[in-house]
Amino acid sequence: MSLFLDQKYLMLISNRLPLFKKKKDNTYNCRCVICGDSQKNRRKARGYFFAFKTDLRYKCYNCDISLNFSNFLKSQDQMTYSQYALEKYSEGHTKSANTLPEFKFEEPKFKTRDEKLIDQLLDRLDTLPADHEVISFVTARKIPQSKYKQLYFIENIKDIVQLNDKYKESIRGEEPRLILPFYDLNGQLTGVTCRALRGETLRYITVKVKEDVPLIFGIDNIDRTKPIYVVEGPIDSLFLDNAIAVSGTSFGKLSETGLAKDNLNIVFDNQPRNLEVCKLIEKNIDQGYNVVIWPQTISAKDINEMVLENINVKKIIKENTFSGLTAKMKFIAWKRC
DSSP: OHHHHHHHHHHHHHHTTTTTTETTEEEEEEOOOOOOOOOOOOOOOOOOEEEEEEEEEEETTTTTEEEEEEHHHHOHHHHHHHHHHHHHHHHTSSSTTOOOOOOOOOOOSSOOOHHHHHHHHHHGGGOOOOOSSHHHHHHHHHHOGGGGGGGEEESGGGGGGGGGGGGGGTTOOOOOOOEEEEEOSSSSEEEEEEEEOOSSSSOOOEEEETTTSOOOOOOOGGTTTOOOOEEEEEHHHTTSEEEEEEESSSGGGGGGGGGGGGGGGEOOOOOTOOHHHHHHHHHHHHOOOOOOOTTTOOOSSSSHHHHHHTTTTHHHHHHTEHHHHHHHHHHHEEEEE
16 A cells, blocks of 8 residues: 555655656656756656555666655655655555665666766667657667667767777767667676767767677567577567577678577578678588578668568568578578679
8 A cells, every 4th residue: 555655655756766767567657856856857857756565666777766665755746745655654654665675676787887878878768758859760770669769869979989088089979869878797887889870970989898708689588499590780670579680791800799609590681692691691601500591582771661561571581591501502692693
């Protein structure tokens, strides 16, 4: 009953909480009214109310304050708090509304300095309004909404150098960009790729946070017991289940992951006239990998283009993944088309 009461009074004061919205059952989000949240970006909302045992807790990921709802309400509205305390007492609560059990907050995924910083620098796409520039961009590319929680937006690309100041001189623009973060197998941030939104000449800018770790997008989320699809571009990987991206044609870095070769399915872009790509496909077949050989009926270059043409990519990949001699024969026919 206490959780219901907390939610009831949260709704009563919700109109005073900037950018307040329900994220999911028993979880609510707003700009932090205690620290003021970001002063540079008025769209940032890093205050969260969530269920803990039988009550609501408040946590801000900017100032790190953590309060039970009773104390949060008391700090914001003494009169409403008095009504809340009276109603809570009348329901048979013997403890004071201020003496709930000590809360032990479980640290979020971002634990290192760089990981906390990326959450402060960037806006996660699933927190942005539908009419936002970057949402229009990903919507036009038909990126699934379920993937928005993996993607970020930065207002000024120059700010990304805070992740690694060695890029301070090389990044000179000030444009907004879509950010695709990379993590290692332990979920630690290793780098980011910044995708242009406005047709900039330099479409991608990559910033490494850990210099000695290969950048493989999505490797922190894969299920090793299921087939893993390996594509070139991070955006292409968002259209497949259990997929990772090597960011280019550097498939050799797969040997550093410890992933079982038999479980990997290599998906190169559809470029039969690209001699470099053809050499790499042949090399991977020779090394014993499962390789996708695109049907000659498909002219689109990459997975995203195929999705935009309403091609059932998952079905095509499933039906055109080969290995060994069969892959060799299919490859020879493909590169001649």
